[in-house]
Amino acid sequence: MTFEPTPDFAASLDAQDPLRDFRDRFHIPPAPDGSESIYLCGNSLGLLPKTARAAVEQEFQAWEQRAVEGHFHGASPWMHYHEMLAPAAARVVGAKPLEVVVMNNLTTNLHLLLISFYRPTATRYKVLMEGGAFPSDQYALESQVKLHGFAPDEAIVELLPRPGEHTLRTEDIEAKIQELGDSLATVLLGGINYYTGQVFDMAAITRAGHAVGATVGFDLAHAAGNIEMHLHDWDVDFACWCTYKYLNSGPGGTSGAFVHERFAYQFDLPRLAGWWGHDAKERFQMKKGFKPMPGAAGWQLANGQIFPMAIHQASLALVDEAGGMSALRRKSEQLTAYLEFLIRRLQLPATQLEIITPSEPAARGCQLSLLVHQNGRQLFDHLAAAGIVGDWREPNVIRLAPVPLYNSYRDVQRTGEVLAAWAKAE
Template sequence: MTSAFQNTLDFARQLDAQDALRPFRDRFHLPPGPDGQPAAYMCGNSLGLMPKTARAAVEAEFQSWEEHAVEGHFREPSQWMHYHQTLTEASARLVGAKPVEVVVMNNLTVNLHLLLISFYRPAGRRYKVLMEGGAFPSDQYALESQVKLHGYQPDDAIVELLPRPGEHTLRTADIEARIQALGEELALVILGGVNYYTGQAFDMPAITRAGHAVGAVVGFDLAHAAGNLLLHLHDWDVDFACWCSYKYLNSGPGGTSGVFVHERFANRPDLPRLAGWWGHDATVRFQMKKGFQPMPGAAGWQLSNAQIFPMAIHRAALAIVDEAGGMQELRRKSEQLTGYLEYVLHAAGLPAEVLEIITPADPAQRGCQLSLLVHQQGRQLFDFLSERGIMADWREPNVIRISPVPLYNSFEDVWRIGQAVAAWTTTLTPAAANQ
């Protein structure tokens, strides 16, 4: 693929002209750069852009509130009572699940805690948790607090996976070996589907098989994977997962979250959980009686009624994904777009001692994101890009995350990044540039 790329503006525009998803760029509000022209927005891994349909979607719910007040729960067109159900089919398609296995509710870390209450059940020798070292802090804090709730010390109960010396990412074989070594001590494997810092996509089916082989439960935080990777959670036999909607799913800051619980747990009222009335059997919910009876499937983990306004945005955003052909089409373009980004960055000619791509080169081990480890003057490069209308993401101490998103980024956007990095090399001292 990369051998067919060319580092020219004409070639980038030719790819854009051939791109079947090109019209979807106009479905989003692109922030302006310093020159007033649309920025090359590369932060979709942090906050996706605003769909142009978002405002009208929320306004429709304001209209229902204004006209119907409490009766909006029952009246068309919104029927807030059942609003969350309008997200189920699209969410199931998004993550490769059956509708009974998914529900949209709450926010990501709240949902992670709710799932951990049910699926981290240490007993006897089996109490350890395996997670990636350097996971996103919310995941670290959630696991620390959960093991403490069970009377364990995090330094003992939590085992962190670290790359081999001199490497930046984890090898699947090393993850599998660690799972096997922990064996009967291992209660839970919990990783991010994509590591937020390196951009590495983990081999979720292989990890799930390895965890189940030793009797452990396996779950994933898909914050950086949902809307980014092709997921088949049901077929992979994953036990549980959760994700946010404000990154690749473009559903607004602090947007609502999705949950997956495999259907083998669909009718397990014996599973410990934190209960709320919206998870209670809907056929008797309004009898207001004691005694929690969970809904079948993931819906039985709900606590409260739907967050209508963020869900309205999410519904509008999910509709765009479906209209674009779903994750298979988005992933097809993503691989080409990210491959072109890798190509133009290499074409800039910086030695690895100055700039190193730490995201795996294998497309199967990454999504949209490339993480640039800038060994010299990293913040200066980030500012240099910003001044040229390229909105990337800075992570301490010296990583720039760049994420071309297939719904709204163009090949010309990517070409601009390569040109800017090449121009930055001229600002380096000769010794730094030639190391």
């Protein structure tokens, strides 16, 4: 498609957009002038679905009218709430319902999974991760390797881009995995790097890791609800994700975990056990001796957080109603490409502003990271004053994420106008 920078062109794209009506299913925060803001910060916190209040109110009513019996009776018995969420959550990440469970928060799930899938020995103890990963991953891995008696500086190997580049090459990741060989216990990468917006080739990385005998997992915080994934088919060992970004399930909302089907009945796999992960048929017998549920549900510790899960159920229903991840991804690729077109047509020198997110659609989600070498904070404030909500990351990166469920082409076009006005003033 040949893009144009005009409001009429953006309006024509919006008129043809099969997802255009979903914008009205969300609450759009106001801009400083009282109009709707242009919200490009779904990579940090997604917007509130209008169905969320009713979903939570249903559970308030169940609590009010049934009290403890709400666990067993009513429209959505709490005893089985995680089971109701599994099919839709599995569709988001390309898994089987057996392989997915909604529980806890992301870092808790990451720790629970690392207990099972980081099993170092005296010779195979290293972990491979991307340099500058989100702090949750850094801190989790530091503590896990210490737990096993290793020094983080020796056990954790960080991947860094080539000099003069901002993103990692798949061949370099594969080469490092091969180089580490039988010293490598676990590979843990973000499915999408939070800072650059780069999508990693999870299938290729998983193959490379398995070829040297390592387990492979991904933190999908910025990937879930953003890109199409096929965790089962890619043979990924484990993964976890939050739901408050592209899945719009509320601040601090519940999280998801994936454990591949081949581990579903490996009940002797080391794990931290809890009551809710115990065999449901015997759970209320209150006996000693942990017998895990098959699949990812066997990693549960405690009963579900019903109110956050209710919001998540409402948000997952919107994803399904929109046609699933393939439909969202089609619009996402075009929205992001349009934003890239508008930024590049400013023809700013790389010494002033760079897009450090890859240009290839398959190598990015719906986020562009702008490395602003001069007056970056002033640009961020300029966008905010115009009602454009982005995300600032130290020392000088602005992240803009046009989300297909609620952003329009007019949002992106208007952002281009504001950026052009700033560039002209510069």
